[in-house]
Amino acid sequence: MKMVFRWFGEGNDFIPLEHVKQIPGVEGIVWALHDIPVGEEWPLERIKEVKLQAELHDFNIDVVESVNIHEDIKLGLPTRDFYIENYKKTIERLAQVGVKVICYNFMPVFDWTRTELFKELEDGSTALFFEKAKITNIDPIELVKEIAENVSLTMPGWEPERLKYLTKLFDLYKEVTEEDLWKNLHYFLEQIIPVAEENNIKMAIHPDDPPFSVFGLPRIIINEDNIQRFLKLVDRPANGLTLCSGSLGANPNNNVAEMVRKFADRIHFAHIRNVRTYENGDFIETSHRSSDGTVDILSIMKAYHDIGFTGYARPDHGRHIWDEKCRPGYGLYDRGLGIMYLWGIWDSLERLKQGEKQCYQSMEI
Ligand code: CS2
Ligand code: MN
Numbered sequence: 001m002k003m004v005f006r007w008f009g010e011g012n013d014f015i016p017l018e019h020v021k022q023i024p025g026v027e028g029i030v031w032a033l034h035d036i037p038v039g040e041e042w043p044l045e046r047i048k049e050v051k052l053q054a055e056l057h058d059f060n061i062d063v064v065e066s067v068n069i070h071e072d073i074k075l076g077l078p079t080r081d082f083y084i085e086n087y088k089k090t091i092e093r094l095a096q097v098g099v100k101v102i103c104y105n106f107m108p109v110f111d112w113t114r115t116e117l118f119k120e121l122e123d124g125s126t127a128l129f130f131e132k133a134k135i136t137n138i139d140p141i142e143l144v145k146e147i148a149e150n151v152s153l154t155m156p157g158w159e160p161e162r163l164k165y166l167t168k169l170f171d172l173y174k175e176v177t178e179e180d181l182w183k184n185l186h187y188f189l190e191q192i193i194p195v196a197e198e199n200n201i202k203m204a205i206h207p208d209d210p211p212f213s214v215f216g217l218p219r220i221i222i223n224e225d226n227i228q229r230f231l232k233l234v235d236r237p238a239n240g241l242t243l244c245s246g247s248l249g250a251n252p253n254n255n256v257a258e259m260v261r262k263f264a265d266r267i268h269f270a271h272i273r274n275v276r277t278y279e280n281g282d283f284i285e286t287s288h289r290s291s292d293g294t295v296d297i298l299s300i301m302k303a304y305h306d307i308g309f310t311g312y313a314r315p316d317h318g319r320h321i322w323d324e325k326c327r328p329g330y331g332l333y334d335r336g337l338g339i340m341y342l343w344g345i346w347d348s349l350e351r352l353k354q355g356e357k358q359c360y361q362s363m364e365i
Contacts, residue, residue, distance in 0.1 A: 001270075001304065001346060002312045003339060004063055006030040006330065010053060012153060014325060015332045017057040023336045025343055028060035030103075030314055032067070034156055039070035039083045042090045051097045063269060063312050064094060065103035065242075066156065066206070069188070074108055075172055076184040084188060088195045095199035101268045101312060102196070103242045105206040106185050108176070108217040109169050111158065112209040112247070115143065117150050117328040118320065119284060127319040128329050130210060130250070132281035140215045141166055153327055170215070178218040182229075185220070189234045196238045202268040204240050205230065209247035210283070211254065223251065224259055231266055244271035246316055249295035250283045257296060260303035270304060272297065272342055273316035285317050285329065288338035301345040305353075315339050 070083040119129030211222035274293030318334030
């Protein structure tokens with residue numbers, strides 16, 4: 001398992017790379033050019049700049065999250081070919097600096113959706129919260145306004161320029177069924193996967209967060225059956241997954257540990273985090289500890305260990321603790337704690353395995 005840490009770039013993140021370096025066992029940063037509008041090519045000079053910054057701290061830049069997909073591709077509009085060509089050029093340029101994995105998602109309009117960014121937990125920490133009743137009743141434009149008032153930095157997938165066209169986007173999506181979205185995803189993959197292969201890059205789709213429809217928009221990367229269908233669309237290793245335990249775990253019927261075992265060789269990137277789900281459909285992000293939430297992080301780690309996972313992993317989101325001023329979901333402290341919890345489990349499993357081996361060896365003697 002290669003541990004990495006999401007960093008939003010110089011001037012766009014509160015966390016200095018020196019501090020990330022102090023978390024044990026982090027090999028690389030997970031990055032993106034967040035200021036480049038979705039659909040445009042990423043300039044090589046800008047990509048190289050990030051590489052230089054990372055190298056100053058001895059971090060790799062193997063994983064990009066995300067090269068986002070233009071809505072015209074998801075909508076299947078005739079203009080999609082132009083954006084797909086741009087995407088190919090970006091893949092080629094990322095390969096030039098040694099990028100290995102590109103995380104992306106295929107969620108219409110929004111990236112992750114929550115109703116509150118700083119919901120207080122019992123201990124006074126705060127975390128991202130999803131309230132089902134609120135989502136059902138609120139106008140998405142109102143929600144976007146509310147969210148924007150509470151955050152100082154632009155959040156990927158919630159860029160104000162794009163959200164200005166929200167009403168238009170919702171109109172366009174009225175005609176798009178889940179099957180249409182599958183078709184549009186298939187079309188994209190058939191063009192992109194060969195280019196990824198030629199460039200030695202693995203594409204890794206992120207599941208929908210939450211893994212069900214919000215505001216009546218279609219969502220398809222939501223459970224084991226659909227992920228299986230996705231992998232068969234283009235049945236090649238370069239067409240793989242970012243398996244996000246927190247996103248999938250927001251539906252208690254999803255068994256993420258089982259998915260780790262089932263999709264083992266197609267998981268290129270693991271997002272590991274916990275959520276606590278409630279019977280009314282609400283959920284809140286908690287610490288990584290298994291007993292804090294309803295996602296069984298211990299079993300998930302055991303599954304990754306059993307399959308001999310050698311891909312990239314990151315703690316994904318964390319709570320906001322110790323009065324940290326940070327980007328919602330992306331504080332240093334709780335993600336640092338999360339990493340130590342993940343290493344604790346991983347190292348114990350490693351030691352047990354070695355212990356067993358030694359034990360068997362001595363039995364043979
Ligand atoms: C995050 C996503 O919600 C999550 O779990 O990891 O915001 C993720 O960064 C993007 O959807 C990936 O494209
Ligand atoms: Mn995730």
